[in-house]
Amino acid sequence: MTVENISSTNLNTLTKKTIQIPIEENFICLRSLNPKRTRFEVEYSLEKGSCTNSFLFKSTKDEHSKSHDYILIHPPGLTFEKEFLEEFETLISSDSSAINLVMGHINPNKVAFVKKMNVKYKNLTVICSNPGAKLFKEIWNLRKPSQNTNPNEALETVEVLPNIQIIKQLETLSLDNNFEIDFIPAPTARWPGGLIVFEKHTGLLMSDKLFGAHVYEEKWAELNSSSTEEERRHYFDCLMAPMSTQVNSIIEKFEDFEIDTIVPGHGPAIRGSWRSLLNNYQSWGESQKYSNLRVALLFASAYGNTAAIADAIARGISKTGVKVKIINCEFTASDRLVTEIRKADGYLIGSPTLGGHAPTPIVSALGSLLAEGDRGKPAGVFGSYGWSGEALDLLEKKLKDGGFKFGFEPIKIKFSPDPLMIKKLEETGIQFGKQLINSKLRQQRKANVGLNTSKSDPTINALGRVVGSLCILTAQKGDEDNLINGAMVASWVSQASFSPPGITIAVAKERAVENLLHKGDNFALNILEQNNHQSLLKQFLQSFKPGDNRFTDLEIKLSPSNQPLLNEALAWLEGTVSQRMECGDHWLIYAEIKHGKVIKKDGVTAVHHRKTGANY
Structure with missing residues (x-):
């Protein structure tokens, strides 16, 4: 199963599991896979499944012949407890020697997994950064309130804390089988205990949170840079963009390492295209920088x-x-x-x-x-x-x-x-x-004594003469319990291809519905009628509060892929997003049209006329 051929339909046929991917003798990737949305956080919102990468060095000794027995790098969270431990036990019995857990970052989900592992494997040592050790101890000793009890009822027992080895700066650990590990502290505001690991013999950078993508992928590496680019960009925008300065500082450290392959905590490995991904990370954060x-x-x-x-x-x-x-x-x-x-x-x-x-x-x-x-x-x-x-x-x-x-x-x-x-x-x-932004614009208008420079620009005025059909784009995804929908007025719409039939739509980056328009997502385009469009425009141009239902008081039907159709529309099209291109402050969406129907055969399409290209 590869990223290229995953769809919401066949994801439902897949199972949650942990698999072994051999890297070299005594060096294994344990990949935990989940076809469903693993957790509630925003970075999982594309709903393309997920995979979590852990790495095991078996029966190792350092240069002083001190036994390290097993080193497990970036163990998963509690989400994969059952699947991971079942697979792990085929490699290491619970009565075996010491196991060293290298924690790439610390959070309650990770610490909860270590607690479960500590029950089965009694000789654990946690290896983490100095801030990571502080956070690990705090979370370990927290007693989480139960959702089914009240404050006066008994709380969970606090287990004995495992041994902790602290990495304060760049450290190297030499193992047998020619393996040599560098521990690289990589703190960020979101993950102050960040710790990246580099294995010199294979050139493998185990980057943990950096460069991740939430997709269900059994193959070791991505097919090419474009196969997971959108998922990696989404992951970056959700988690890394607010910390882009810190992230770039960490990336600069990688120039000192002879990298062959990058394997993040989530998603397939990146081999030939890892340099372009590093460049992308730096360019994706430019808007935040300036x-x-x-x-x-x-x-x-x-x-x-x-x-x-x-x-x-x-x-x-x-x-x-x-x-x-x-x-x-x-x-x-x-x-x-x-x-x-x-x-x-x-x-x-x-x-x-x-x-x-x-x-x-x-x-x-x-x-x-x-x-x-x-x-x-x-x-x-x-x-x-x-x-x-x-x-x-x-x-x-x-x-x-x-x-x-x-x-x-x-x-x-x-x-x-x-x-x-x-x-x-x-x-x-x-x-x-x-x-x-609006507050800033008001201040600028006052400073300019009311002069709107864009309206006096002949080029911008000429751009405003480009016209488009007035449409309402509608989209929804999720199951009955967590059905998410959205809509927007769209006039920057154009047919883009005959075979397959396709259209392009420009969507502003800040539109709430934009998050429902990623590759593989379905949507409906409701084309409005010239003599009967004012009520729908009034409905969808109003100022909505966060979380408001855009379809309140409207009668809607559903397209073949369950997208909202408006009864008053002239015609409708149902499309599947095939490509996305970043165009300044908009995303240009290309979609292949799967279904459509003209509802009012004698009607005329509503057209949006403008006098300036400075706004809609």
Whole structure:
């Protein structure tokens, strides 16, 4: 099964499993595969399955003949506990020698897996970076509230902490069989305990979070650079874009290594095209680098839920072209925190509630924000909670009492967000980013004394004479419990091919529906009638709040692939996205048309006439 021929239909026929992929003698990749959406976070939203790469060195000794027995690099999360341990036991019995676990990053899902492994394999040593060790200990000792109990009921027992070996800087470990491992600390705001591993003999860079893609792929490596480019770009936009400066600093370190192949924590290996992927990572972050608007996003996260909320909001803000500076308050010095607050045009602060309180780093960050923040700039509060949400109430009250205005209502989510909430969070981020942009535009108009330079540009005016059909693009995906839909008015539409029949549609990057228009996704194009289009335009041009249903009070039917069809349309087309091209502030979508029908044979297509090419 390869990325090129995976579809939502045949994904349903696949099973969750862990497979072995031999790299060299005594060096194995253990790939855990899931055809379904593995977790709720925004980076899984393409719903093309996922795979997680772990690496095992068997029966190894270092240059001093000290036995390391087994080294497991980047173990999976608890999601793959059953499948991974069943496969792992075929290689190593539970009464075997010491096992060293190299943790590429630390989160509650990973720590929960180590706890399960610690029951079966008693002689474990965790190898991680210095910040990773701190975070590992904190998560290990956390007692997570049950969703089925109340605070007065008994909580889970805390297990004995395994041995921890700390990597403080670049270190090399020589093994038998000519293997030699470099441990490379790679901290980012999102993963302060980041640790990348490079094996010199094979030239294999085990990059963990960097260069990932969530796809179901059994083959060791991708077919070519284009086969997973869209999935890697989506992964970058969801997770890496707000940290692009830190990510580029890590990438620069790779020039010192003789890399042959890169294998990320998620997705197939990258062989011949890894240099172009490094270049892509640097170019994809350019819009963030040069943005003249920035948001300081301060957060701490105990169980990973608040971090997932932060990722979704940051993803939405980034889509508007506004720079997001993610700041993990637990690992950020106070002077740097103050610097980022002073630079920001907007502030977001997120917190879990632990024992009825906000974590100490968040309380300190709140104090810095109250002391250094500009009351004329918008703020926002978000976070998750288990039994109660006192931390979020505290943040909201202190900011309100301090004179801050909110860009959105405080977001308080019990436990973890579901896919529908992730979509709402992303739309909230888009809305917040647009607020900053519109505020900036108003300031510029005042400075220009009302002169609109674009309307006086003859080239832009000539561009406005290009006309297009007025249409409503509709799309939806997911199952009954997590059905996500969206819609937008589209007039930049054109037929693009005869065979196969195809069209192109330009979609602004900040459109909420854009996330439903990736390769393989289906949608419907409802073409409007000249004499009967005003009511539909009024419906879909209104200002929607994040999470609002675009189809409220409308009668709709469904296309063969369950896409919404509007009864008042002149005609409809159903298409499948085949290609996407980045065009400045828009994505150009090429879709192959699968079905269609003219509803009103005597009707005339509504056409959108403009006087300027500076706006729609």
